[in-house]
Amino acid sequence: xTYQTVQQSIQSVITEAVRKLGVAELPEIRFTExxxxxxxxxxxxxxEVAKAIKKNPAxxxxxxxxxxxxxxxxxxxxxVGPYVNFFIRDEALFESIVLxxxxxxxxxxxxxxxxxxxxxxxxxxxxxxxxxxxxxxxNACLGDxxxxxxxxxxxxxERVQIINDxxxxxxxxxxxxxxxxxxxxxxxxxxxxxxxxxxxxxxxEREAAEHPELQEEAQEMLRKWESGDKQTRELWQKLNDxxxxxxxxxxxxxxxxxxxxxxxxxxxxxxxxxxxxxKGLRQGIFYKRDDGAVEIDLTAEGLDKKVLLRxxxxxxxxxxDLYLAELRAEEYPKxxxxxxxxxxxxxxHFKALFILLKKLGLxxxxxxxxxxxxxxxxGKMSSRKGTVVHADELIEEVYNLAGNEYIKRxxxxxxxxxxxxxxxEANRHTRESTKRTEEEIIDDLKNQRQEQVFAIGLAALKxxxxxxxxxxxxxxxxxxxxxxxxxxxxxxxxxxxxxRSIRIKNQESRIENAARAQEFEIVLNQxxxxxxxxxxQFQSIIEKSAREYSPAHLAHYLFELAESINSFYHKHQVLxxxxxxxxxxxxxxxxxxxxxxxxxxxxxxxAVERM
RNA sequence: GCCUCUGUAGUUUAAUGGAUAAAACGUCGGGCUUCGAACCCGAAAAUGCAGGUUCGAUUCCUGCCGGAGGCACCA
Numbered sequence: 001x002t003y004q005t006v007q008q009s010i011q012s013v014i015t016e017a018v019r020k021l022g023v024a025e026l027p028e029i030r031f032t033e034x035x036x037x038x039x040x041x042x043x044x045x046x047x048e049v050a051k052a053i054k055k056n057p058a059x060x061x062x063x064x065x066x067x068x069x070x071x072x073x074x075x076x077x078x079x080v081g082p083y084v085n086f087f088i089r090d091e092a093l094f095e096s097i098v099l100x101x102x103x104x105x106x107x108x109x110x111x112x113x114x115x116x117x118x119x120x121x122x123x124x125x126x127x128x129x130x131x132x133x134x135x136x137x138x139n140a141c142l143g144d145x146x147x148x149x150x151x152x153x154x155x156x157x158e159r160v161q162i163i164n165d166x167x168x169x170x171x172x173x174x175x176x177x178x179x180x181x182x183x184x185x186x187x188x189x190x191x192x193x194x195x196x197x198x199x200x201x202x203x204x205e206r207e208a209a210e211h212p213e214l215q216e217e218a219q220e221m222l223r224k225w226e227s228g229d230k231q232t233r234e235l236w237q238k239l240n241d242x243x244x245x246x247x248x249x250x251x252x253x254x255x256x257x258x259x260x261x262x263x264x265x266x267x268x269x270x271x272x273x274x275x276x277x278x279k280g281l282r283q284g285i286f287y288k289r290d291d292g293a294v295e296i297d298l299t300a301e302g303l304d305k306k307v308l309l310r311x312x313x314x315x316x317x318x319x320x321d322l323y324l325a326e327l328r329a330e331e332y333p334k335x336x337x338x339x340x341x342x343x344x345x346x347x348x349h350f351k352a353l354f355i356l357l358k359k360l361g362l363x364x365x366x367x368x369x370x371x372x373x374x375x376x377x378x379g380k381m382s383s384r385k386g387t388v389v390h391a392d393e394l395i396e397e398v399y400n401l402a403g404n405e406y407i408k409r410x411x412x413x414x415x416x417x418x419x420x421x422x423x424x425e426a427n428r429h430t431r432e433s434t435k436r437t438e439e440e441i442i443d444d445l446k447n448q449r450q451e452q453v454f455a456i457g458l459a460a461l462k463x464x465x466x467x468x469x470x471x472x473x474x475x476x477x478x479x480x481x482x483x484x485x486x487x488x489x490x491x492x493x494x495x496x497x498x499x500r501s502i503r504i505k506n507q508e509s510r511i512e513n514a515a516r517a518q519e520f521e522i523v524l525n526q527x528x529x530x531x532x533x534x535x536x537q538f539q540s541i542i543e544k545s546a547r548e549y550s551p552a553h554l555a556h557y558l559f560e561l562a563e564s565i566n567s568f569y570h571k572h573q574v575l576x577x578x579x580x581x582x583x584x585x586x587x588x589x590x591x592x593x594x595x596x597x598x599x600x601x602x603x604x605x606x607a608v609e610r611m
Numbered sequence: 612g613c614c615u616c617u618g619u620a621g622u623u624u625a626a627u628g629g630a631u632a633a634a635a636c637g638u639c640g641g642g643c644u645u646c647g648a649a650c651c652c653g654a655a656a657a658u659g660c661a662g663g664u665u666c667g668a669u670u671c672c673u674g675c676c677g678g679a680g681g682c683a684c685c686a
Contacts, residue, residue, distance in 0.1 A: 030627080032627090032629085032630090034630080035630055035631070035633095036630095036631090039630085043630090045629065045630090047628095047629070047666085047667085050666090051666090056666090057629095057666085080630075081630060082629080082630075083629090083630065127686080164686070167685090167686070168685085168686090169686080266686095291684090293684055295684095302614080303614090303682085304614095304682065306683095307683080307684050308684095309684085310684040311684060312684080314684085316683090316684065316685080316686085317685070317686050320686095343680095344615090344616075344679095344680065344681090345679095345680055345681070346681090346686090347615070347616085347680080347681070348614085348615080348680090348681050348682065349681090349686090351615095370616095372616090372617095372679085372680095373679080373680080375679085405649070406649095409647095409648095409649075456649085464623095467623095467624075468623085468624070469624085469625095471616075471617090472616095472617080472624090473616095473617085473678095473679065473680090474623095475623085477622090477623075479636095480622090480623065480636075483635090483636075483649095484649050485635090485636085485649055485650090486634090486635045486636060486649095487623095487624080487634070487635040487636085488635085488649085490649055491635095491649065491650090493649085494647080494649045494650075495649095495650090497647075497649095498646085498647050498650085501646075501647060502646050502647090505646060506646090544627095552624090552625090556624085556625065556634085559634085559635085560634085563634085566650060566651070567650095567651070567652090569646070569650095570650070570651045570652085571651085573645090573646065574646055575646050576645095576646070577646095610647095611647090611649075
């Protein structure tokens with residue numbers, strides 16, 4: 001029996017009962033969650049039915065509840081106000097969720113609603129003049145999580161990036177390097193290579209404020225670059241390679257898998273947009289102004305006029321995006337949808353772009369997954385004011401904090417053990433030797449537990465970014481981003497690690513527990529019911545996150561599940577429980593562990609076995 | 612000026628038009644001789660303002676007030 005069967009069974013008894021009241025058909029029977037667990041497992045709101053037969057909803061609820069007798073699934077249907085609340089039989093609940101999940105762990109959190117459709121997902125896509133900052137981290141985490149979520153639901157996701165590797169911005173860094181770089185390399189300066197390049201960009205911004213002529217020099221360099229000047233191209237290549245090298249490290253530290261991404265380089269495609277514009281011109285979609293610029297009038301669509309090609313014939317930002325869309329349509333002919341993970345400051349751009357693509361005959365579904373900006377309490381981040389939160393610094397900070405937490409907890413543990421020991425073996429340890437042992441252990445820990453500590457730090461950061469709905473701006477607060485307590489990634493990891501610990505302390509295999517659990521009469525207490533009802537929602541929550549392109553739903557769900565688990569085993573024993581209860585609870589916790597681990601991985605967060 | 616988004620406890624976030632507006636942090640008060648205290652239990656504390664639609668509005672509509680972004684031959 002699956003949970004779906006349980007739901008369908010309840011739906012059909014409602015349909016039947018509703019029919020008795022004289023309502024021929026309901027469009028859809030939807031369930032809601034009762035506000036408190038002692039009110040039932042799922043409930044049905046009677047407003048629509050009441051409206052159809054012009055009766056009081058509370059009255060309708062009573063009549064429906066009376067018309068629904070208990071059966072092998074329903075223990076009771078109880079009218080509460082305008083709702084009919086259903087109490088599902090313990091065995092049915094346990095079997096359809098816990099045992100069912102145990103039978104096929106692989107399938108937990110998977111579905112095929114995407115039906116193998118291909119989605120091209122563009123994300124990250126930075127400029128090559130600077131190291132990555134906190135905004136890029138939000139983008140990367142959001143794109144990564146969405147790709148994972150969509151794939152779990154049966155879509156095939158092709159991750160792509162457009163690397164903005166040419167233009168005035170990179171020429172600014174190049175110019176400064178040429179003037180003041182003295183031919184140095186990042187290695188010589190001992191600086192991470194992307195930061196090395198970024199320093200020159202910042203230098204330009206400072207210098208140009210006092211010497212405006214530098215702007216013209218940068219433009220001149222851009223012209224040289226465009227004409228293919230050998231020296232300029234070599235310099236450009238050198239600086240860009242440094243930046244790529246630096247990014248690679250940052251992204252790897254973030255744990256975002258981007259090695260297989262299809263990378264498009266602006267330098268390779270920026271001129272080809274002209275062809276698309278020419279084509280549109282021939283088709284009469286665009287028109288040429290008197291000054292030679294190509295334009296389209298989008299006032300009918302509620303936008304303004306939009307220039308697509310400069311009067312000197314050179315292309316602009318949107319020209320390139322037109323070509324890129326066509327190129328991708330060729331490379332991924334079967335793709336049904338293209339998603340652009342780009343900040344919401346570009347909403348207007350994408351609105352215009354999508355209209356243009358439609359006019360050009362590209363009939364894919366285009367979606368701008370727009371996310372809010374990262375701001376600071378003091379206002380917008382500014383590289384000039386030096387208030388940019390760099391990705392590397394932030395990652396290092398969460399790592400260090402997680403390490404401190406880890407050591408702190410280990411020390412407490414260690415000291416407790418030591419005091420036990422000293423009671424047993426009085427004075428065997430001198431102050432000196434104990435101290436050395438402690439330091440040794442900490443050193444050892446630092447080496448051995450690096451990956452775990454890293455996973456915990458990243459969990460804090462990623463959860464913080466993903467638990468906010470993408471559409472909302474985040475006012476970045478470092479203290480909140482690196483928290484380990486409350487509604488955080490580490491809290492969920494902790495819950496998982498604790499369950500694993502219980503499982504390891506138990507000698508029997510999990511299959512055996514699950515099988516044996518069936519041998520006993522299943523009686524659930526309230527905490528267990530809360531957990532099971534929560535588990536039942538996992539699939540629909542992932543679907544919601546996929547449909548609405550918002551990992552935040554999943555993030556909140558995982559916290560709630562973890563919370564219910566922590567409440568549960570604070571109140572009830574597992575290993576020391578009576579026979580029957582013990583097997584039942586072990587099986588339940590196994591499923592919880594699977595769901596937490598799976599859910600975290602969909603967010604790009606690693607579950608740790610110990611912490 | 613025009614367009615879009617946004618306004619919920621002190622702070623950060625929840626709530627397909629439905630039940631007593633839900634959590635976290637912070638504050639205050641409890642709980643480790645207990646399968647892991649990165650935990651648990653409890654308290655105080657909120658829908659910007661004014662209308663409208665509705666049996667019912669945090670949610671939809673209008674106006675006002677506040678915040679953000681956009682409206683380039685920049686990206």
